[in-house]
Amino acid sequence: MKIASWNVNSLNVRLPHLLQWLQSAQPDVVALQETKMEDAKFPDTAIAESGYRSVFSGQKTYNGVAILARRHAIEDVQAGIPGFADEQKRVLAATIAGVRIVDVYVVNGQAVGSEKYDYKLRWLAALHDWLKEEIARHPKLVVLGDFNIAPDARDVHDPVVWNDDSILTSTAERAALQRLYALGLHDSYRLLHDEGGAFSWWDYRQAGFRRDLGVRIDLVLASDALHASCVAAMIDREPRTWDRPSDHTPVLLELG
DNA sequence: ATGGTGGCATGGCCA
Numbered sequence: 675m676k677i678a679s680w681n682v683n684s685l686n687v688r689l690p691h692l693l694q695w696l697q698s699a700q701p702d703v704v705a706l707q708e709t710k711m712e713d714a715k716f717p718d719t720a721i722a723e724s725g726y727r728s729v730f731s732g733q734k735t736y737n738g739v740a741i742l743a744r745r746h747a748i749e750d751v752q753a754g755i756p757g758f759a760d761e762q763k764r765v766l767a768a769t770i771a772g773v774r775i776v777d778v779y780v781v782n783g784q785a786v787g788s789e790k791y792d793y794k795l796r797w798l799a800a801l802h803d804w805l806k807e808e809i810a811r812h813p814k815l816v817v818l819g820d821f822n823i824a825p826d827a828r829d830v831h832d833p834v835v836w837n838d839d840s841i842l843t844s845t846a847e848r849a850a851l852q853r854l855y856a857l858g859l860h861d862s863y864r865l866l867h868d869e870g871g872a873f874s875w876w877d878y879r880q881a882g883f884r885r886d887l888g889v890r891i892d893l894v895l896a897s898d899a900l901h902a903s904c905v906a907a908m909i910d911r912e913p914r915t916w917d918r919p920s921d922h923t924p925v926l927l928e929l930g
Numbered sequence: 931a932t933g934g935t936g937g938c939a940t941g942g943c944c945a
Contacts, residue, residue, distance in 0.1 A: 882935090
């Protein structure tokens with residue numbers, strides 16, 4: 675089973691890219707982030723014509739998450755973190771082919787010390803507490819999405835720029851990610867690749883992609899129970915080369 | 931140091 679995550683930065687704009695990519699990559703499950711659309715406007719018909727069922731939790735302008743699946747039913751759908759009041763649509767969970775899928779669009783945080791940064795850390799703490807229960811209920815768990823955290827120095831183009839005090843790489847953000855790892859969740863890309871320099875997001879500004887000034891912040895975490903089934907992990911850079919791309923590119927995990 | 935680009939919405943926020 676091929677499981678993918680992609681922050682599309684507006685599904686309105688990126689729907690043609692998504693459909694083209696579904697056709698070429700043939701993933702079984704796709705978690706989308708930043709759909710930026712209300713549920714009533716979700717293009718489930720166009721996506722169904724490509725062979726995928728979809729569930730979604732969106733809002734106008736900001737945030738928004740969706741899960742697509744082909745062949746298998748999408749069951750036991752849950753939007754948001756239970757018990758954590760949040761107007762922002764950032765979480766969607768569902769069970770597909772016996773695997774619990776948790777799609778997350780983690781808060782960006784803007785700048786270390788800002789109000790949004792505090793919200794990011796509170797949000798990650800709530801996510802941790804919920805996932806602790808979720809993994810007990812569903813040992814076969816995949817948590818994937820835009821984490822807005824680069825796990826370590828290999829995951830940034832320049833560790834001097836992206837340092838302990840920078841947003842996306844600060845000590846507290848990385849500690850929050852380590853707490854998720856401590857639940858028995860593993861960065862599947864790192865299970866299978868040691869080398870650095872493989873990125874999933876490049877700033878639109880300053881020709882970030884052309885100069886490969888990226889960071890790896892889109893992650894697929896797999897639980898202990900799935901560890902032995904992780905047969906391939908990859909980042910597909912191609913959609914980032916297309917005309918008018920998302921600033922993120924898809925990341926994938928193949929379970930054997 | 932500041933602002934650079936893109937999306938949404940049409941002035942300013944968010945990333």
